[in-house]
Structures are given as C-alpha cells and as structure tokens.
Amino acid sequence: MEKISFTHKETGETVDFYVLEETRLNGVDYILVTDSQEDDGEALILKDLSSDGDSEALYEIVEDDQELESVMGIFEQLLEDVDLTL
Numbered sequence: 001m002e003k004i005s006f007t008h009k010e011t012g013e014t015v016d017f018y019v020l021e022e023t024r025l026n027g028v029d030y031i032l033v034t035d036s037q038e039d040d041g042e043a044l045i046l047k048d049l050s051s052d053g054d055s056e057a058l059y060e061i062v063e064d065d066q067e068l069e070s071v072m073g074i075f076e077q078l079l080e081d082v083d084l085t086l
Contacts, residue, residue, distance in 0.1 A: 001037055006059065017044070023074050030062070032075045045071050 001018040008015070017033035020043070024030070029048040034041045045068060046059040062068045 003037075004033070021075055021078050023071065023078065025071055025074060030071050030074075031059070032079075045075070 001020065003016055003018055005014050005016050007013070015035075017035060018037045020032045020034055022029065022031050031046050031048070032043060033046060034043045036042075045062045047062050047067075048057055049060055050056070050058040062071060
C-alpha cells in the first residue's frame with residue numbers, strides 16, 4: 001500500500017495514511033485511506049479539491065451522506081474483499 005502524509009493546514013500536525021484505492025466520479029478524484037496497514041483500522045474517503053497546476057494536493061473528508069454513499073459504493077465494488085461500513 002502506498003503511504004501518504006497529510007499536514008493539517010492550521011495546526012501543522014502530520015498524519016500518515018495508507019491508500020487502499022482511488023476512483024474518479026463526475027470529474028472529481030477520491031481516495032480511500034486507512035490509518036493502519038495491517039489490521040482493521042479507521043477508513044476515510046477523501047475528496048481532492050486541488051486545482052490543475054497546484055504544487056500540492058488539497059483533500060477534505062467527504063461528509064455529505066449522499067456523496068459518501070455514492071463513492072463508498074464504487075469502492076466496495078473495486079475492493080470486493082473489504083467490508084466498508086459507515
């Protein structure tokens with residue numbers, strides 16, 4: 001799994017996540033990440049808000065229920081052996 005580091009814009013705190021899968025829906029990129037590489041961990045779906053030409057990616061956690069369910073359905077199809085729950 002690819003490991004990526006996120007830095008909180010306001011606090012400067014860095015957190016590492018492991019990318020489980022990526023997808024694109026309606027022209028928007030999403031990634032499914034987890035905080036643990038080996039066991040059941042917390043998973044988040046992140047939405048890419050960066051613009052073309054940005055030097056760094058800008059992600060936010062998907063919180064809208066309808067958007068979350070749509071994207072989660074795609075990830076469930078891509079990762080048949082992974083059980084995702086809200």
